[in-house]
Amino acid sequence: MNSREICLSGTGVTKVFGFGNNKTVAVNNVDFNFYSGELVSIVGESGSGKTTLIKMLLGLTNMTEGEIQFLGKPRDIHNRSKKKEYWKNIQAIFQDPFSSYNIFSKIDTVLLDCIHMRGGRGLPKQKKIEMMEEACRFVNLKFAEMTNKYPFELSGGQMQRLMIARIFLLKPKILLADEPTSMIDACSRATILDMLLNLRNEIGMTIIFITHDMGLAYYISDTVYIMERGKIVEFGSANDVILNPQADYTKRLLHDVPKIHEPWEFSKRRAVVASESSV
Amino acid sequence: MKNTFKQIFRTANFLIGFIIISIVLLFITIYPIFNPGNPLRMIGQDSFTPPGTYFSLYDSLDVSHVYTFRLEGADDNRIYAKLSDTDREHIKEWLLLFNDYDDIFEIRAEDIDLEDTEGLLGLWWEHFDPEVRFDNMTIAERRVFARLDVNMDRLFDFYDKEVWMYNPESGESEYLKSVGTLDYVNVSDVANVRILPLGTDNFGRDTLKQLVSAIGTSLMIGLIAGLIATGLGLLLGLIAGYIGGIVDDFIMFFTNLFTVIPGIVLLILISYSIGQEHRGATTVALVIGLTSWVWTTRAVRAQVMSLRNRDHVNLSKLSGHSMPKIVVKDILPYIASYVVMAFILQVSSGILAEAGLSMLGLGPATTESATLGLMMNWALRYNAHLSGAWWAYYPVILVIALISFALNMINTGLDRVFNPQLRG
Numbered sequence: 008m009n010s011r012e013i014c015l016s017g018t019g020v021t022k023v024f025g026f027g028n029n030k031t032v033a034v035n036n037v038d039f040n041f042y043s044g045e046l047v048s049i050v051g052e053s054g055s056g057k058t059t060l061i062k063m064l065l066g067l068t069n070m071t072e073g074e075i076q077f078l079g080k081p082r083d084i085h086n087r088s089k090k091k092e093y094w095k096n097i098q099a100i101f102q103d104p105f106s107s108y109n110i111f112s113k114i115d116t117v118l119l120d121c122i123h124m125r126g127g128r129g130l131p132k133q134k135k136i137e138m139m140e141e142a143c144r145f146v147n148l149k150f151a152e153m154t155n156k157y158p159f160e161l162s163g164g165q166m167q168r169l170m171i172a173r174i175f176l177l178k179p180k181i182l183l184a185d186e187p188t189s190m191i192d193a194c195s196r197a198t199i200l201d202m203l204l205n206l207r208n209e210i211g212m213t214i215i216f217i218t219h220d221m222g223l224a225y226y227i228s229d230t231v232y233i234m235e236r237g238k239i240v241e242f243g244s245a246n247d248v249i250l251n252p253q254a255d256y257t258k259r260l261l262h263d264v265p266k267i268h269e270p271w272e273f274s275k276r277r278a279v280v281a282s283e284s285s286v
Numbered sequence: 287m288k289n290t291f292k293q294i295f296r297t298a299n300f301l302i303g304f305i306i307i308s309i310v311l312l313f314i315t316i317y318p319i320f321n322p323g324n325p326l327r328m329i330g331q332d333s334f335t336p337p338g339t340y341f342s343l344y345d346s347l348d349v350s351h352v353y354t355f356r357l358e359g360a361d362d363n364r365i366y367a368k369l370s371d372t373d374r375e376h377i378k379e380w381l382l383l384f385n386d387y388d389d390i391f392e393i394r395a396e397d398i399d400l401e402d403t404e405g406l407l408g409l410w411w412e413h414f415d416p417e418v419r420f421d422n423m424t425i426a427e428r429r430v431f432a433r434l435d436v437n438m439d440r441l442f443d444f445y446d447k448e449v450w451m452y453n454p455e456s457g458e459s460e461y462l463k464s465v466g467t468l469d470y471v472n473v474s475d476v477a478n479v480r481i482l483p484l485g486t487d488n489f490g491r492d493t494l495k496q497l498v499s500a501i502g503t504s505l506m507i508g509l510i511a512g513l514i515a516t517g518l519g520l521l522l523g524l525i526a527g528y529i530g531g532i533v534d535d536f537i538m539f540f541t542n543l544f545t546v547i548p549g550i551v552l553l554i555l556i557s558y559s560i561g562q563e564h565r566g567a568t569t570v571a572l573v574i575g576l577t578s579w580v581w582t583t584r585a586v587r588a589q590v591m592s593l594r595n596r597d598h599v600n601l602s603k604l605s606g607h608s609m610p611k612i613v614v615k616d617i618l619p620y621i622a623s624y625v626v627m628a629f630i631l632q633v634s635s636g637i638l639a640e641a642g643l644s645m646l647g648l649g650p651a652t653t654e655s656a657t658l659g660l661m662m663n664w665a666l667r668y669n670a671h672l673s674g675a676w677w678a679y680y681p682v683i684l685v686i687a688l689i690s691f692a693l694n695m696i697n698t699g700l701d702r703v704f705n706p707q708l709r710g
Contacts, residue, residue, distance in 0.1 A: 103597060
């Protein structure tokens with residue numbers, strides 16, 4: 008938040024799946040401005056189009072309509088070399104660590120690919136190993152134990168940490184984290200979040216964090232975007248949005264966050280839902 | 287990987303199939319070493335020679351070392367062998383007629399055992415009477431029985447046989463040697479011996495030798511057809527599934543076109559239009575391969591479509607891998623087990639398709655090589671089943687069944703390892 012430079016912005020971003028009667032609008036005319044160095048959370052329930060938005064930001068899915076600007080210029084990823092250049096700056100961590108890795112390639116390959124992507128193909132072997140060791144040390148893994156293993160031989164938390172090691176090697180400007188902690192138990196979750204935040208401080212990148220957990224979003228983020236059925240219904244600084252919500256959907260999401268000290272009143276919740284649906 | 291192989295070789299189904307195929311392959315590699323030569327050479331003048339060991343009668347007379355044996359039951363065997371099947375039938379016929387004629391004598395058809403030579407001869411001598419005249423019997427028929435009675439006595443003539451050789455120079459026959467009942471020669475001393483474990487076919491060709499070469503040719507046809515069908519299906523499926531869009535539409539249009547036309551009809555039409563002279567084994571394999579890629583394409587396409595949106599493929603894209611590398615490293619390994627299984631099934635169905643085509647007379651040209659289907663076609667065309675020549679078609683049927691059984695067993699064995707949910 009030191010500089011208010013926009014690193015990624017979009018206007019009228021829309022994604023439609025299917026056509027005719029089967030048409031589903033996954034992302035509906037979304038505008039956003041992500042500033043450099045910020046940690047942005049995109050919050051919404053499942054099916055609200057978060058992941059589709061992420062895929063479009065990454066350039067893995069084509070937009071139906073709209074424009075995305077990267078570092079102030081319209082994004083140009085129409086051929087492979089341009090895409091590769093783009094992906095040096097923007098990387099992602101996916102939700103399910105178990106399906107994120109090719110089960111046929113070893114951990115060394117995963118990390119080596121990152122070094123090669125940063126132009127380290129010609130480096131001596133010893134230097135590459137040192138880099139991989141450093142990356143593993145950063146995420147509290149021992150490279151000596153990782154080498155020559157397959158990703159599926161690790162635990163879910165270890166796999167997700169390896170994912171962060173990958174980002175450590177790639178040093179992108181923007182990281183898109185698609186619910187990286189949702190498949191992991193609560194203890195590992197804190198570790199992984201800490202690592203992500205450390206990494207952010209270390210290389211000064213922008214993190215776009217996708218989650219459905221309002222509490223988590225409040226805890227870590229500078230800016231929060233709330234998505235409902237493909238639309239952004241509210242955005243602003245974390246304090247504004249979560250402590251003083253304007254949109255009904257945000258209020259409902261906040262209401263659904265379980266609070267440890269209060270008994271969870273099911274009937275009250277149902278009343279809220281009923282009043283909403285009648286509106 | 288090593289673990290998977292271990293698991294595969296512990297699956298009973300796979301093991302059974304693998305052992306059968308290995309034995310077949312071993313047999314067809316080793317047999318030609320011991321019995322070399324062209325498998326389509328006509329060695330016999332007769333058609334459908336029964337299985338057995340054949341040695342030259344001429345050469346057996348020239349064997350210098352003659353052994354003497356007094357074997358128990360040798361005379362009995364000689365009598366059994368001399369009494370021909372037709373003679374046995376005649377004896378039975380006479381006994382049944384006599385049963386109707388004579389009030390005291392009673393015998394039922396079931397009680398007469400044609401194999402029991404001693405019993406038959408006993409019955410004959412006890413009851414045969416040349417004076418008996420049956421009703422409605424011609425003189426010729428009566429003479430048959432009279433001749434049979436005389437021949438019966440000859441069964442017991444064990445005189446030495448003399449061999450004379452005709453000398454064309456002097457125009458006279460010269461006495462060579464005499465052969466007694468106790469004289470034996472060792473078969474290995476005879477100059478020309480041929481073992482025909484499955485006899486000969488209608489053209490007088492060694493059936494086993496032909497079968498061995500036919501298994502080889504048929505397996506090759508199946509292999510080529512399977513490779514073409516799987517390769518084509520894999521390529522088109524990968525392209526259609528991964529690229530999608532208009533390319534997918536175009537490929538699927540052709541695939542659907544081929545799905546709608548029944549494969550066997552297409553196969554028959556193409557085989558017929560190529561013509562008899564140009565149809566070698568390779569051509570037939572090509573035709574079978576080019577008509578059976580459809581289902582592989584559809585299945586591979588479906589699998590690739592579900593794979594291409596997986597996170598590991600996305601991660602590979604984000605790591606800057608090129609499309610061919612992603613297809614080879616991130617998609618192919620995931621469908622490899624399926625493709626291997628599809629390939630095995632294609633080989634099996636290729637062999638069956640060849641057998642079917644050849645049975646209809648649309649197989650490879652008959653003069654070049656034998657295939658399993660062609661052997662069936664020959665057996666069918668020359669009425670092997672009417673001549674009782676089981677050796678001309680039973681082994682072929684058995685081999686076809688065995689090979690497809692083994693390949694299917696291998697397939698289900700692999701299926702159990704790669705799709706453990708299906709294990710029931």
